[in-house]
Amino acid sequence: MLTKLLPPNVATAEATADPSPDELFLFPEEEALIRNAVPKRRLEFGTVRWCARRAMGALGVEPAAVVPGRRGVPQWAPSVVGSMTHCAGFRGAALARAEEFAAVGIDAEPNAPLPEGVLESIALPQELRRTRELERAAPEIAWDRLLFSIKEAVYKTWFPLTGQELDFTDALVSVDAGQETFRARLLPAPESLSPAGPTAFSGRWSAERGVLLSAIAVPARRPAAAGAPAHGSAPRICRAGSACREGDLTGTT
Template sequence: MIEELLPDAVACAEAFDDPADAVLFAEEEALIAKAVDKRRREFTTARHCARQAMAKLGLPPAAVLPGERGAPQWPAGVVGTMTHCAGYRAAALALDTEVASVGIDAEPHDVLPDGVLKAIAVPAELAWLPSVSAAHPDVCWDRLLFSAKESVYKTWFPLTRKWLGFEDASVTVDPVGGTFQARLLVPGPFVAGAELTGFTGRWMVRDGLILTAISV
């Protein structure tokens, strides 16, 4: 599903369960030696997806270790992102000669827990949510907003190596076209000589999941 949201230059792989043949490199195994089963399964399968995406790019399998702020460290010349939630894991990778950065997120299609929306939404987002929710009640727009902001951060961080808070971007959603716009409320990174003032992403709701994705 996730490949439907990204350009052809991005290699994607996803899983809806945890395959028995998914294995880790020794250095990855060391990171989760004491992890609970749930964490072990999502960690392992996400990296299994990442190595499938590497193969699609013609690259050999490689360990994916967490780096600064937990961001995955990819092989030289590769940009990428991973996500996981209950019943879904995915990775999306590209060559840095084709794509500057990519971010994906998956969430269960359900309303956010109490209190989360106020913690992640800026006033402009709180203003459009009621009308969109009333017009299209079949989508959990608060959760979609959260997912979009997660994809924004995953795209932003490799370009800047800086933190981006939920309050630092304002998202608007096209409820019919399956796209969203994220306007940065802080100075943006420079890509190909031009400053980015925001990101354009795509979203879908299918099979009990919300998926969002951005590529630059």
């Protein structure tokens, strides 16, 4: 399910059920983190790392431990960027080579409405209006939960690049229901945002088999080509499933 949401050179692996505990190998530093956890946490922690190691294999990278860093951000080998997610009925990892991608952010949520009152606390007024419209037009999708998931995917893309927190109302999300894509723009004043991350993102979402997924991949900045003007690079085509920077052209995949 994740593969079709991300560019082809992002490696993904997912599971809709947990493998048997014997299959869930953990590195000692991971085992130490999870030793006293409840069984549910052990399973999601183990299965998502099992997925991450499959994605490492697909990228041709040695399997390695994935331990949380500051604010829980997964620590990858320096040659790798990636993201992990787990919810009831889904665990997934998406990894890419750091020379090709600056960041990847994925999020999975059950396709079920948010608890009462949560939408109002995470949505901006225009997002709230659009969510209500979509709920009337296509009630089989929990649009409120999808908005939440997209904001989490934005955060999981942004934080590893910048180490900076974001509030839910810091990102304005617009969802294209027909194309199953989204765009998100960070609203805080540029001077308050880390220059290390993009201020606009585009991505893909899906609603399948009871699970909502959101995914973003940010292409790596390319070094300026020899002979290129010293002040900035030519605009890139900004495609759904990737992140856009000011000056990028908008394209479709």
